[in-house]
Amino acid sequence: MKTSIIRYIFFFMAVQFFCTSCEKLIEVQMPDNQINTKQVFEDVQTANAALAGLYAGLWDNSPLSGDQSGKLLGSYTDDLNCYAVTATNGAYDIYINQQVDTNTAVYSYWSSAYEKIYAANSIIEGVEHSSLPSVEKNRVKGEALLVRSMLYFYLQQMFGDIPYVVSTDYQLNRILSKTSASDISARLEIDLSQAISWLVDDYRNAERIFPNRKVAQLLLAKVYMTEGKWSDAETLLKGIVQSSLYQFENDITKVFTKSEKHILWQLKPKNSGDPTKEVILYYFSNALPNNYAVSEDLMNSFSNNDLRKLNWITPVTVNGNTWYRVDKYKNRTVNNTEYSVIIRLEEVYFLLAESLVQQNMLQEAVSYINPTRVRAGLTALSNQLPKAQLIDEILSERRKEFFAEMGHRFLDLKRLGRLHTLLTVKQNWKDTHQRWPIPQNELLLNQHLNPQNAGY
Template sequence: MKTYKIIYLIIIFFLLKITISCEKLLEVEIPNNQITTKQVFEDVQTANAALAGLYARLYENSPIAGDQSGPTLGSYTDDLDCYATTSTNAIFDIYRNQQIQTNTEIYSYWTSAYQNIYIANAIIEGVQNSLALPIVERNRIKGEALLMRSILYFYLHQIFGDIPYPVTTNYQINQILSKTSSSEVVNKLESDLNQAANLLTDDYRNTERIYPNKKTAQLMLAKIYLLQHRWNDAELVLKNIVQSPLYQFENNITKVFQKSGMHILWQLKPKNPGDGTKEASTYYFNNSAPNNYALSQNLINNFSSVDLRKQNWMAVVSFNGNTWYRADKYKNRTNNTTEYSIVFRLEEAYLLLAEALVQQNKLPEVLPFVNATRQRAGLTALTGATTQSLLLSEIVLENRKEFFTEMGHRFLDLKRTNLLNTLVSVKPNWKSYHDVWPLPQPEILLNAYLNPQNNGY
């Protein structure tokens, strides 16, 4: 694969710098002030620096970066309207559900994910081959890298279906990899996430929770169980999370996106002190028409006027007689000292648990986990006088109102619950094969083993 054919891994003063090229494995002479890749994993401090480099890349350019899956998949479904124009209209084509295999945004999504997977594989190989790292540190570093790789593969699988699943940095192997079937990808993710959870501990290695722990891996594992319709397995894992003393439900709607919350499982720290999150700038417009994204009227219509999420997580913008709503979950675009980009929070575990319970028809157990976010938003609690199908619909709706513009939630939730085709009523160009995107044409041209192209493209 193109993004696997060259790697240049060097650390200067414990800072990881990686370059990935397209032709062959570079052999470079290591300057006197630099250390080799092998040396990186002979010392805990430099190994942690390599891992920190991966986290920095995840924040800057990956499916979980604040300006990637959230806006792209939000507009691909029905949460966002897109007003962006580019020379190729790649973003707008995705919004109109008219993406093709040469779409540059799709290519960028694919390549950024696989570049970061390559780095995760390099870290995994490095710690496995290390004889100097203490076993506890080796397990932790491998567990974190394995979890990061799994999250990236999860997004690639959900968006592209059958995908290559490289687990090595050997470019000669990676450049001729064929696709792994969707079902086998899910099985591999289950295995990898179980391994990551076993390698990690519940303890956070930073009080700001900018590095994931065992519970983060378990949350991802629960998502895989739900894809496999293993409802009871998902229930057991999710109950372990929601009952953990590590976490507390945040009852104040105005504090949900503050970095100090005990409801946060994992969050990404902005690059520089004082930087706002990517979400804060991606969705911002004021005193003008939107030139990027605005919340769709279809989304707005699902909120009652008393819903505190509408009052606190959205902002009304009027200009030239027109009115739009912008996402306003993250408030600080500059001089930011209170917000990081939240990847996973306890509310997701609540609603996933509710889904696992309702699928088993354990209806009385479902209500507390749905009502938690409803009541925090100022809505009345649901009562026991409801059916399985109605509760499942309510859970899907509550996910939408709770997680709009976060990490592509709407797309992932609709796909998991087999409801993507309901978008046809609000997205005129929606087709059933739009449950996946086309594989990027440049990758297929480089590696014929990626054929055939996804259906419909």
């Protein structure tokens, strides 16, 4: 029965999303062996199955997938080299900073995000009109709203002004204009505050594969930090750090183990025992890399005794030439210990340190930078460092800590106004590359999305 429910939910979401990009609403007859839309949200089990379908979609293809933001934004900046040279995948053009509005990887990033946004809206609308108990209704809406907000955050960072879709009304969505990036941030503040009020701290699964209130608070803190609201971010981040739910992981070899208490949210592979998408994407041995490898610039940023370099990067030598493999996830066959980590406590520490530095609370900030340095086998920073140097240290440590994860490098450089530093290491980098082009297909379907982003 559960399989049947989930199969229907995927069918329902796919049909609903397909209608948003068609000129005519297509009528599809309900399969005889499936439940209808109203029934999905009249029962907690089936409502949870709808959410499970959304999370499975995030893992399969979205900006949160282990083979999306990490690789694309890592190679777009200076952390990864791309060796996926084909005429159709678009990834190599992103790496050499020659993306255009017909780039297939850019279009996939956009369309997969909006597909999941539409699915989240379907859940929010369905639950809102259901007779579920208020606690369950709010929890389901809160999770869906949080997922939608995270997807919008990534879309805003990559594209700037974008349509902010909040309904499943096909006729309305197909003519929506863009919302400015600043208004997107304001809307995210409202939506995430609402999600925080609906969610609770306790996880509904011990493996933390569903986000809780603390995840929503972290995302709101990230929004605040893009707006320079350092004190507001600090308050939220300290609430996470002080929570008994989390504990800093001092063992470098356990950072990507699914059962550890420093993980805030992770995505479970589609089938039991499947490897993470990251290990499939980045693995190569005894042969030239055919996807991605660590860049020389990133390798040179590590000291020789940095345990992150020794544990998370593996040299592969072929015919006297050496490449460096991203090796954070280890299980390539039967995987019972690793899920794809979306958010971990180390990010909270670094964001808190940054918010404190920006408020000139320098000594306190150092106390949140040093744990990852000490775990990596490095000496602790002095608490007498000046503000500018501490910002540099945070950026450097975040790079070495989060390479190939969730596009952190791009987001950090953008937030700190340092994307221009890529001019020295990326030969085709331009100032307009802080945004990607809106996909041509979308501009053709909806003229209200014009004008195209500058430089494309």
